[in-house]
Amino acid sequence: MRPPIDQGTVLITGASEGIGRELARLLSRRVRTLVLVDRDVARLKPLREELLSLYPTLGVLLEQCDVCESRDIDALVASLESHFVRVDVLVNTAALGRQGLYAEARWGGLEELLRANVWVPALLTHRLLAPMLERGRGGVLNIGSGAAQLFLPGSTMFAATQRFLDGFTESLRLEVEGRGVVITRVAPGPLGDAGSQAVGAGVAPFFQISLEHCARVALAAFERGEALVYPGWGHRWVMRLLPLLPRMVKRGLGRLALRGVRREALTAPEALPVGLASPVLLAREPTPA
Numbered sequence: 001m002r003p004p005i006d007q008g009t010v011l012i013t014g015a016s017e018g019i020g021r022e023l024a025r026l027l028s029r030r031v032r033t034l035v036l037v038d039r040d041v042a043r044l045k046p047l048r049e050e051l052l053s054l055y056p057t058l059g060v061l062l063e064q065c066d067v068c069e070s071r072d073i074d075a076l077v078a079s080l081e082s083h084f085v086r087v088d089v090l091v092n093t094a095a096l097g098r099q100g101l102y103a104e105a106r107w108g109g110l111e112e113l114l115r116a117n118v119w120v121p122a123l124l125t126h127r128l129l130a131p132m133l134e135r136g137r138g139g140v141l142n143i144g145s146g147a148a149q150l151f152l153p154g155s156t157m158f159a160a161t162q163r164f165l166d167g168f169t170e171s172l173r174l175e176v177e178g179r180g181v182v183i184t185r186v187a188p189g190p191l192g193d194a195g196s197q198a199v200g201a202g203v204a205p206f207f208q209i210s211l212e213h214c215a216r217v218a219l220a221a222f223e224r225g226e227a228l229v230y231p232g233w234g235h236r237w238v239m240r241l242l243p244l245l246p247r248m249v250k251r252g253l254g255r256l257a258l259r260g261v262r263r264e265a266l267t268a269p270e271a272l273p274v275g276l277a278s279p280v281l282l283a284r285e286p287t288p289a
């Protein structure tokens with residue numbers, strides 16, 4: 001079973017940069033309409049210009065929506081209905097990642113991360129899945145992270161949200177099996193060419209892949225109807241080996257990562273921390289104003 005990409009309508013959250021923007025570029029040559037969602041629509045305009053200069057007949061709808069706000073999600077769904085836009089494929093990319101010790105982080109920041117990474121994909125999927133099932137065709141591509149498999153002190157909330165996305169994707173996939181809807185989770189490691197959550201430096205080269213490569217692998221796996229994909233051969237092997245390790249070894253790796261986080265916090269608080277055992281490197285919790 002293949003998701004209805006060709007000549008379909010694909011909605012991408014967090015399309016202004018990173019993996020979302022790369023997926024928009026890849027999809028633009030095949031879909032009929034792209035619905036690009038971001039909290040600042042001005043940041044989407046250069047992408048729309050770029051795509052229309054290549055594919056003048058492509059429909060590109062820009063939707064301003066802070067996906068963490070329920071009223072914005074309601075407005076987004078209402079706007080789609082008023083434009084008679086039927087979403088064939090939902091790509092959940094908008095997400096947040098921050099590093100910092102849990103007890104020292106602002107609750108507001110943690111709550112925002114929880115909403116972006118858990119509440120948003122859950123709600124948007126809930127809003128858009130039923131019509132897909134009624135039509136007997138559709139797809140949901142969830143961009144997650146390899147952190148779902150790790151104990152990541154210093155990114156505790158982030159790692160926990162990634163476990164949610166794992167369970168959510170796999171369970172929902174079983175619920176809709178045989179009903180024409182493909183649900184896939186992508187779990188990348190560190191990406192080399194800097195989305196705002198990406199930090200290339202300090203990561204072993206065999207781990208790093210470009211955003212474009214990640215998007216390409218993600219899309220290919222989605223089209224094959226796979227449940228889970230780990231983009232990049234180095235990352236893929238590590239992810240396949242991790243479940244074979246006893247929990248105590250994973251805890252040891254987590255402790256190593258924590259040491260790195262603490263060292264960075266002491267020596268270079270402005271720098272983005274790089275944990276050797278952590279294939280997912282995240283933006284630092286912003287300093288409260």
Ligand SMILES: NC(=O)c1ccc[n+]([C@@H]2O[C@H](COP(=O)([O-])OP(=O)(O)OC[C@H]3O[C@@H](n4cnc5c(N)ncnc54)[C@H](OP(=O)(O)O)[C@@H]3O)[C@@H](O)[C@H]2O)c1
Nearest residue numbers: 014016017018019039066067094095145191195196197198
């Ligand atoms: N980059 C990596 O190294 C890496 C590694 C593993 C997994 N991942 C995962 O891949 C996904 C995308 O990562 P990325 O690096 O491509 O991210 P990114 O470059 O930081 O882009 C995130 C996108 O989401 C948008 N966004 C964030 N909060 C939003 C909100 N409340 N409402 C609407 N849009 C919002 C951002 O736009 P605005 O800032 O304009 O709102 C931006 O377009 C995430 O799930 C991440 O966990 C990334």
